[in-house]
Amino acid sequence: MNATASVSAPQSADKEYKVVPILVAFLISGFIGLFSETALNIALSELIQVFNTNAATVQWLTTGYLLTLGILVPISGLLLQWFxxxxxxxxxxxxxxxxxLIAALAPSFEILMVARVFQAMGTALLLPLMFNTILLIFPPEKRGGAMGMIGLVIMFAPAVGPTFSGLVLENLSWHWIFWLSLPFLVIGLLAGVFYMENVSEVTKPKIDVLSVVLSTLGFGGVVFGFSSAGEGPEGWSSPKVIIFILVGIVSLVLFCLRQLKMEQPMINLRAFRYPMFTIGVVLVFICMMVILSSMLLLPLYLQGGMVLSAFVAGLILLPGGVINGLLSPVMGRLFDKYGPKWLVIPGLVIVAAVLWFLSGVTTASTITLIVTLHIFLMICIAMVMMPAQTNGLNELPKQYYPDGTAIMNxxxxxxxxxxxxxxxxxxxAGQQDYLGTVEDPxxxxxxxxxxxxxxxxxxxFALIAAGIALIIAFFIKRVRVEH
Incomplete structure (x- = not known):
């Protein structure tokens, strides 16, 4: 089956492609890729001792991963049209x-850092490819369910990562976090070798080197600048942070202006002409800010505020992640049936309510309360993320799918x-303000x-972001797909 023919008739996609093996190959590979991203987070304190380094240095295992994704994912739209x-x-x-494999064998911090970059390169290629393929092999009326399965991977894998690694660290060395992931990646590769089909059209557009440079400086500068702000005592006033964020913003402005003037842009920003796509992008952006900031704040609160072990903290956060993963396909099917509005708006209302309760937690708050609030937060994020994302991508013409998935990711x-x-x-800042009010800080x-x-x-902060998303959600409308 040639690539051109495969793109031309997505309406009969379920007859043309072996969609189940393709979807399974993506689900296994995506799960392990995203699982690896958070599984190492709970081991950072042990790695500080193992490698005799400090928190600011070891944080690069996460920052470097994010930075690699920030640089490579924007280029993915171009790669999808070249290969x-x-x-x-x-x-x-x-x-x-x-x-x-390198991470599992890593004898030093430097080698582990190189391994993380390789892992991030693999994830950066996989995520946009996964979304683009789903758009092409599933007809519009079935995309919600398929995207729900992807949502299961995107939310469930990072949620179980800390719990799993906490269990591993109690019984084995940190190397086993990677050894236990390796067989599943090999299974994913074999599934892809035997069942993956070519579904996108290879057009090989001209590569504009300046666009690639501006994209790298822009997204890389912003991600690096913001990631560095939480490291040192200077915070946002650090010259390094200010310079990188300014370089990133200026480069992004120049990148956007250049893309709009080009006949064959690296990322076609004309996708933003479609209003439901734009609303979907904004809602997904805010939801990712809310969920990732919450996933950082809650473990810190459980370990530092409630003085619980890393493993117990991981167990407390596990039910919400599991329920979110199980409900993502259900939300996808509900989206197929009812559209986005009746999921997104109620979801954001409850998210805002949960964040309001979380803004009042104390050292005396019960574990039951935290588990319950986290479960509701994760359920309602599932109600927002995939419907908003799928509805937005559905509005785009087929030729914009690579650009739309690249922008989203x-x-x-x-x-x-x-x-x-x-x-x-x-x-x-809040911690320092509190210490300023006590006799002996x-x-x-x-x-x-x-x-x-x-x-x-x-x-x-997360509550304010959710409030903004709720206001925007009132403008969302169901897209009727005609292409």
């Missing part, structure tokens, strides 16, 4: 396997960096209460 689906899938899995990485950086800085007994005060401020 076949099979070529990109197999390449992404090979990069992930190489990175995971790029801005998710940027949102993650911005959300976590702003949440950390607000939390740190150096007394360890004040640490849990001061951290909790900072966490409260961090959730107020």
């Amino acid at each position: 076949t689906t099979r070529q990109l899938f197999i390449t992404s899995l090979c990069l992930s396997i190489i990175g995971t 790029t801005l998710q990485q940027v949102a993650g960096a911005i959300g976590t950086a702003v949440a950390v800085s607000i939390m740190s 150096a007394d360890p007994i004040n640490i849990p209460a001061s951290l909790t005060a900072g966490i409260q401020d961090g959730f107020i």
Whole structure:
């Protein structure tokens, strides 16, 4: 089956493609890729001791991962038009396997850092390819359910990562986080080799080197700048942070202006002419800020404010992640049946209510309360993310699918960096303000209460973001797909 023919008739996609094996190959590979992203987070404190380094340095294992995604994902729209689906899938899995194997054997911090970059390169190729393929092999009336399955992977994998790694660290060394991931990546690769089909049209548009440079400086500068803001004592006033964010913003402005003037842009920003796509992008951006900042604040609160172990903190957050994963396909099918409005608006109302409750947590709050609030937060994020994303992408013509998926996935990485950086800085400022009101700031007994005060401020930031998303959600309308 040639690529051109495969794109021309998506309406009969379920007859043309073996959609189940293709979907399974993506689900296995995407799950392990995103699982690896968070599984290492809970091991960072142990890695500081193992490699005899400090928190600012070891944080690069996460920052470097985000930075690689921020640089490569924008280029993915171009890669999707230059290489076949099979070529990109197999390449992404090979990069992930190489990175995971190097990480499992890593004797030093530097080697582990290189491994993380390889892993991020694999994930950066896989995510846009996964979304683009789903749009092409599933007809519009079935995309919600398929996107729901992808949502299961995107939310469930990062949720179980900390719990799983906490269990591994209690019984084995941190190397086993990667050893146990490796067989699943190999299974994903074999599934792709046997079942993956070429579904997109290879047009090989001209590569504009200046656009690639501006994209790299723009997205890389913004992600690096925001990620660095939470590291040192200077925070947002650090010259490094200011310079990188300014370079990033200026480069992004020049990048956008250049794309709008080109006949064959690297990312076709004319996709923003479609209003439901634009609303979908904004809602997904804000949701990623909310969920990633919450996923950072809650573990810090549980370990620092409630003084629980890393493994117990992971267990507390597990039910919400599991329920979110299980409900994502259900939300997809509800979207297919009822459209986005009746999911997105109620979802954001409850998200805002949950964040309001979380902004009032104390060191005396019960575990039951936290588990319940986290479950409601994760359920309602599932009600918002996939419907908004699928509805937005449905409005685009087929030729804009690579651009639309590249825009969505790029801005998710940027949102993650911005959300976590702003949440950390607000939390740190709130913590310092609290310590300024006590007699002896150096007394360890004040640490849990001061951290909790900072966490409260961090959730107020997330609440404001959710409020903005709720206002925007009232303008969402169901897209009737005619192409």
